[in-house]
Amino acid sequence: MSVKAFDLIPALERLKIRCIECWGTNLYLGTEDAFIFHYILEETVKNGSVTFRGEKCSHRHLPAKKPVLQLKAASALDRMLVLCDGVISILHLSTLEPISGATKIKNVALFSLNENPLESSPFSVEIVVALKKKNVLIFTVTEDKMMLKKEISTQEPALALAVDGAHVCVALQSQYKIGNFETGHVQELFPYDREQVNPVVIRISQEEFLLSAPGALGMFTAASGISQRPPLQWSANLIHVVYTHPYILALNDEFITVHSILDQQQKQTLPFMGGRCLGEFDGRLVVTTASDVYILAPVAIEKQIEALLADFRVSEALSLAQNARKTGLSKEQFVKMFRQIQLKAAFIEFSQMHFEEAFKLFHEGKLDVRELISLYPRLIPASSEFVRSIPPLHEIADINQLARGDRVKVQEFKDFLLRYLEGVRGTPRGMNHALEIDTALLKLYAESGRSQLVTLISSDNACDATECATCLEKQGRHHALALWYYHRGNQEMALRIWSRLTDLELLWKYVDWTLERSEEDGVKIFMQHPKRKVESDRMKPENIVKHISRFPKALVAYLEFLIFTQKSQKETFHTHLAVLYTDQVTGHLKDTNKEQLVKAREKLSYLLRESDLYQVQLLLGEKIRDTELYPECAILYGKLAEHEKALDILVTKLHDFSAAEAYCITASQGKDMACRKHIFLLLLSIYLKPGDE
Amino acid sequence: MEGTFKKETNTIGAHFSLRQWGSYNIAIWDTAGEEKFCGLSAFYCRGAGAAIFAYDVTSEDSFHTLRARFKTLLQDADKDCLVVVVATKVDLLPSHARAVSQDDALILTRELNSAPLEQLPYFETSSLNGQNVVKVFEYIFNQKLSHQNLEEQNRTVRSSTVDLRSSSRSSSSKCRC
Ligand SMILES: Nc1nc2c(ncn2[C@@H]2O[C@H](COP(=O)(O)OP(=O)(O)OP(=O)(O)O)[C@@H](O)[C@H]2O)c(=O)[nH]1
Ligand SMILES: [Mg+2]
Numbered sequence: 001m002s003v004k005a006f007d008l009i010p011a012l013e014r015l016k017i018r019c020i021e022c023w024g025t026n027l028y029l030g031t032e033d034a035f036i037f038h039y040i041l042e043e044t045v046k047n048g049s050v051t052f053r054g055e056k057c058s059h060r061h062l063p064a065k066k067p068v069l070q071l072k073a074a075s076a077l078d079r080m081l082v083l084c085d086g087v088i089s090i091l092h093l094s095t096l097e098p099i100s101g102a103t104k105i106k107n108v109a110l111f112s113l114n115e116n117p118l119e120s121s122p123f124s125v126e127i128v129v130a131l132k133k134k135n136v137l138i139f140t141v142t143e144d145k146m147m148l149k150k151e152i153s154t155q156e157p158a159l160a161l162a163v164d165g166a167h168v169c170v171a172l173q174s175q176y177k178i179g180n181f182e183t184g185h186v187q188e189l190f191p192y193d194r195e196q197v198n199p200v201v202i203r204i205s206q207e208e209f210l211l212s213a214p215g216a217l218g219m220f221t222a223a224s225g226i227s228q229r230p231p232l233q234w235s236a237n238l239i240h241v242v243y244t245h246p247y248i249l250a251l252n253d254e255f256i257t258v259h260s261i262l263d264q265q266q267k268q269t270l271p272f273m274g275g276r277c278l279g280e281f282d283g284r285l286v287v288t289t290a291s292d293v294y295i296l297a298p299v300a301i302e303k304q305i306e307a308l309l310a311d312f313r314v315s316e317a318l319s320l321a322q323n324a325r326k327t328g329l330s331k332e333q334f335v336k337m338f339r340q341i342q343l344k345a346a347f348i349e350f351s352q353m354h355f356e357e358a359f360k361l362f363h364e365g366k367l368d369v370r371e372l373i374s375l376y377p378r379l380i381p382a383s384s385e386f387v388r389s390i391p392p393l394h395e396i397a398d399i400n401q402l403a404r405g406d407r408v409k410v411q412e413f414k415d416f417l418l419r420y421l422e423g424v425r426g427t428p429r430g431m432n433h434a435l436e437i438d439t440a441l442l443k444l445y446a447e448s449g450r451s452q453l454v455t456l457i458s459s460d461n462a463c464d465a466t467e468c469a470t471c472l473e474k475q476g477r478h479h480a481l482a483l484w485y486y487h488r489g490n491q492e493m494a495l496r497i498w499s500r501l502t503d504l505e506l507l508w509k510y511v512d513w514t515l516e517r518s519e520e521d522g523v524k525i526f527m528q529h530p531k532r533k534v535e536s537d538r539m540k541p542e543n544i545v546k547h548i549s550r551f552p553k554a555l556v557a558y559l560e561f562l563i564f565t566q567k568s569q570k571e572t573f574h575t576h577l578a579v580l581y582t583d584q585v586t587g588h589l590k591d592t593n594k595e596q597l598v599k600a601r602e603k604l605s606y607l608l609r610e611s612d613l614y615q616v617q618l619l620l621g622e623k624i625r626d627t628e629l630y631p632e633c634a635i636l637y638g639k640l641a642e643h644e645k646a647l648d649i650l651v652t653k654l655h656d657f658s659a660a661e662a663y664c665i666t667a668s669q670g671k672d673m674a675c676r677k678h679i680f681l682l683l684l685s686i687y688l689k690p691g692d693e
Numbered sequence: 694m695e696g697t698f699k700k701e702t703n704t705i706g707a708h709f710s711l712r713q714w715g716s717y718n719i720a721i722w723d724t725a726g727e728e729k730f731c732g733l734s735a736f737y738c739r740g741a742g743a744a745i746f747a748y749d750v751t752s753e754d755s756f757h758t759l760r761a762r763f764k765t766l767l768q769d770a771d772k773d774c775l776v777v778v779v780a781t782k783v784d785l786l787p788s789h790a791r792a793v794s795q796d797d798a799l800i801l802t803r804e805l806n807s808a809p810l811e812q813l814p815y816f817e818t819s820s821l822n823g824q825n826v827v828k829v830f831e832y833i834f835n836q837k838l839s840h841q842n843l844e845e846q847n848r849t850v851r852s853s854t855v856d857l858r859s860s861s862r863s864s865s866s867k868c869r870c
Contacts, residue, residue: 190736214729215705219736225769226739228720230709 017288021071021080022281027054027293030068034084036060036096041295052295060096072113074125077143083108086132090144102144107132109157114138116165116206118149118181128168130158136168138181150181159194162201162209167223169209171199176211178225187225200241204261210248212238218248218259232259233266242280246323249296251278251287256296262319270296305341312352314345314361339365340393347394351402353409355416362420369424370436375399376417379440381464386436418444422452434462442468446475457483479510486514491521499528508538508547515551523554527561541568545576556580563611574614578607582623582632589628601632608635616640630654634663643667644682651686660686703727707737714834731762739769743777743833746805750780750817753792756801763805775836776805777814779829784819810836 016032027039039054062068064085072081073093080091088111090102114126124142126149131137135153139146152168160171166182169189176189176199192199192214200212207223210232218232218241237252247267248259253275258268274289285296301324308317321341329337342365350358350372362372370386373379375398380386396402403409421441424430430437438461445453456463457480465488472481478497486494498514501507507525515522526544537543541562548554559577562568581604588597607614620636627633630653637646643663650660664683668676707730708723722741724734738744746763748755767774778798795815802815814832818825 191732213733215725215733217705217733219733221736224740227707227722227737228709230707231705231733233705 017276017290017293018067019070020277020279020286020288020293021073022279022284022286023073023075026073027286028071028073028080029288029293030071030082030084032067034062034065034068036062036068036071036080036082036091038096050297054293058096060091070111072111072127074113074141076122077125077141079141079143081111081127081141083111088127088129088146090141090146099144103146105129105139105146109159110161112161112163114163114165115203116163118166128161128163130154130161130170132157136161136170136179138163138168152179152181152184152186154179154186160199160201162203164203164205164207164209164223167207167209169201169203169211169221169223171201171211176201176221178209178221178223180223189221189225190219198238200238202241202243204243210241210243212241218250229261230264232264234259239275240278242278242285244280244283244285244298246320249278249280249285251275256287260316260320262323263316265316267316302337309341309344309348312348314348314357317341318345318361341365343367343371343393347396350416351394351396353402353412355412358416359420359423363423366429368433369421369430370433372417372420373436373440376414376440379417379443380436381439381467383464383467384436384439386433414444414448418448435464438463439467443471446471446477446480449475449477453477453480454483458487479507482510491518495521495524496528499525511547515548515554519551519554520557522551523548523557523561526558527565541566541570541573545573552580556584563607569613571613571615574607574611575618578604578611578614578619579623581607582619582629585629585632586627605632605635608632608639612639631659638663638667641667643679644686647683647686651683705730707733714838717834717838719834731765735766735768738766741770741774742837743775744770745777745779745829745833747779747781747818748793749782751782751785751789751792756793756797760801767805773808775808775814775833776802777816777829777833778802778805779815780817782819782821783817783824784821 017029018032019030021028021030022041025041025043027041029035029037029039031037037056037059039056042053042055044051044053062082062084064087066085068082068084070081070083073079074081075093078093079099080093080096082089082091086106086108088105088108090099090104091097092099109130109132111127111129114128117126118138119126119140124140127139127141127146129137129139134155134157135151136158137148137152138150139148141147154170154172154177156172158170158172162169166180167178168181169176169178171192173194175191177186178189179186189211190213192212197212197214197216202210204210204220208228209221209223211219211221212234213219213231216234216236216238218234219227220229220231221227232248232250234250234257235252235255237254239251239253241248241250243249243261246260246262248261250257250259251272254271254273256270256272256275256278257266258270259266272287272289272294275287276290277286277288279286285298287294287296301320305317305321305324308314308320318341321338324334324337342361346358346361346365346367349355349361368389370380370384371389371393374386374388375396377398377400399410399413403413417440421437421444425434425437425441438456442453442456442461442463444450445456469481469484472478472484478501482494482497482501484494485491485497495514498507498510501510507529511522511525513522514525526548529539541558544558545555548558556577559573559580562570562573563577581600584600585597585604588600591597608619616636616639620633620640624633624636630649634646634649634654637643637649646667647660647663650656650663660683664676664679668679704723704725707725710721710723712719712721722737724730724737744767746759748759763776767776778801780793780798795817798815799813802813806814814836816825816829816832818829820826
């Protein structure tokens with residue numbers, strides 16, 4: 001696979017090109033037949049496509065009549081260095097005329113400009129010169145002088161060289177060496193065979209060089225003589241190599257190949273027959289055949305990244321983006337651009353179900369989480385103001401499109417969203433979109449039946465009210481729905497739902513939970529629980545009574561419900577309630593405000609009178625006989641038909657004669673005359689008994 | 694370093710990876726075995742603190758190649774470079790004959806390591822089933838890193854692996870190191 005990093009654009013045509021040089025829009029060609037041509041490059045952009053045209057402005061024929069081997073412009077000095085016939089001479093940059101009286105260097109095989117000079121000065125440049133003999137020299141070049149500074153012996157003539165600071169890397173007849181002008185130390189790198197390898201050396205950056213090696217490899221080497229990058233794989237018949245970050249371009253007889261220095265992989269191949277020169281000049285790339293000149297125009301980095309992403313080559317795209325710092329963006333612009341790419345990459349990973357990678361990239365790209373949620377049908381609430389980003393971050397319609405009806409995959413997508421939302425919820429970024437996050441979480445929990453549903457509902461949340469209630473209802477999450485209402489202050493609704501819960505486990509759990517909050521509310525769950533034909537053991541009133549026995553108010557309410565509403569005929573309920581009523585009365589006896597007491601007594605006597613089902617003896621013996629609850633005691637004696645004792649209390653303890661007479665009437669109601677007489681006689685005998693007073 | 698690996702293609706030039714071992718950065722080169730890359734392999738071994746010499750336990754040739762080349766390969770490595778000799782493909786031994794004896798391997802190991810060592814650095818491994826692969830690297834890291842003093846802590850330790858297995862695919866006439 002490849003990415004298009006460069007376009008090849010013809011610039012001008014010229015014969016027998018041997019070398020090129022370029023600065024600004026000035027292009028110089030040195031020819032096999034001793035000519036130097038100077039052109040001005042005109043760049044025109046029309047409808048987004050670039051064309052180049054070369055306008056010739058001058059030329060010069062060198063007297064040596066030999067090939068022009070190298071040209072190097074020193075624009076700051078207004079000079080051009082030229083190597084022809086083994087001699088480096090200095091020319092005027094603009095006129096290409098020789099400088100009279102200027103120094104020349106003879107017996108030169110090749111030279112190279114030191115872009116990282118030992119002494120930097122605006123009035124000079126540094127060149128490293130390989131002599132045809134066996135040494136390499138470093139010169140300072142001024143407007144008209146070239147002064148030798150240092151020298152290293154290489155023992156063999158050099159075939160190629162590159163320089164950085166004090167380090168010079170040279171290709172000799174059968175091996176590469178690296179030398180240091182300051183220490184004079186020369187180190188061997190590795191051997192090569194000239195028959196098979198055309199030696200090429202270029203400078204990559206400070207203290208790093210790239211060399212052509214056996215097997216068409218491009219070997220990186222640091223100035224220290226060791227390598228810290230894996231080699232590049234080139235093709236045979238290499239002619240020249242240039243580096244323009246992050247690409248390394250290699251010219252051979254048929255192609256220009258483009259490798260990335262970041263991953264050492266080949267990115268693009270441009271067919272290019274008969275290549276002769278390849279040069280990089282401040283970012284401008286020029287390539288020639290023997291007669292034609294082309295400009296290699298970089299394809300905008302954004303386009304390259306888009307192309308990589310379109311090919312699903314995410315890590316390459318990211319790495320390219322990360323290294324695009326040079327393209328003149330401000331820090332903020334860069335960060336923004338990079339995040340955008342991270343997000344695009346994330347959606348690609350996502351669509352391929354590479355969830356780990358997607359998670360990381362979503363996170364790093366600071367995803368507006370709603371972009372992700374919106375890929376899941378029906379998760380974004382209607383109340384949300386969200387619209388997808390323009391330009392779009394992806395081309396995904398929704399996860400159903402990605403999963404293509406595969407249920408397992410759909411679930412994996414949902415699990416991923418859950419995990420992501422749980423991660424982002426509560427973070428500052430999550431806060432901004434709490435509505436969408438919480439609603440989506442609730443819907444996902446509701447659908448999958450996860451226990452976190454209850455936790456979410458029971459804590460502060462920003463869920464969309466109507467959608468969530470509808471969803472819980474639809475998913476049959478009744479308990480959750482009840483809780484939902486409960487936490488929104490709608491206890492009535494909550495209890496109604498709870499009492500209808502068919503899942504008794506849950507019901508019991510929530511009875512306690514509500515009882516602890518409100519006994520009156522909690523007990524309603526039982527009171528509203530619909531009666532079924534076959535009732536489970538747990539829902540039998542006995543069990544309910546037992547269960548709520550530690551909640552006195554709830555217990556009373558429930559027993560009242562059983563006795564008065566359900567008309568339960570169970571003795572134990574009646575006795576139990578009577579005992580509880582009695583305890584309430586006793587509890588209020590000492591109150592100064594008698595209101596409560598009065599109420600409690602009314603209830604107690606009502607029950608004692610109306611019910612015939614409680615254990616009278618028990619109540620009397622355990623609770624009432626030895627207390628001052630005389631009216632209640634009288635009722636109990638009445639129940640036992642111990643009329644004398646009842647009347648005695650009414651008369652002697654309470655002095656309530658009308659009550660006593662009423663008692664006689666009630667007690668004898670429906671009985672025969674003899675019985676009535678007997679009762680009234682009893683009353684009379686009590687009246688006649690000698691009293692205490 | 695993943696414990697097991699199976700790579701079908703010949704290494705061209707070299708592969709490189711960086712690993713973290715505690716606070717250390719470890720640079721690992723996997724160099725090519727073919728003879729034409731021998732010069733490059735020596736280059737990659739420059740300054741190496743440790744080297745792994747691997748040969749195919751079922752191929753006598755691979756062992757001889759290793760004997761023939763080690764001097765060149767190690768000429769620029771650290772003076773006290775730890776050289777670990779590794780017999781690979783031991784998973785094949787039930788079905789294939791052992792072509793290199795342990796004794797021969799141990800003799801070579803002793804020859805290659807000038808520094809005194811408690812245990813001769815020789816391992817029998819299989820990258821098919823992962824046997825001893827991690828051990829080899831752990832042994833190296835422990836040997837090279839535990840004795841270092843604090844000022845050297847941040848130094849990157851370079852180690853090179855020199856793969857000397859002869860490929861089952863390549864003919865025996867092709868000398869591979
Ligand atoms: N059975 C078995 N086969 C192995 C083992 N190790 C490697 N192989 C096989 O041997 C062949 C070569 O393995 P490589 O690791 O590529 O060999 P290499 O020494 O790195 O080769 P170069 O990179 O060309 O030097 C491959 O087909 C592997 O599958 C092993 O432990 N057991
Ligand atoms: Mg290999």
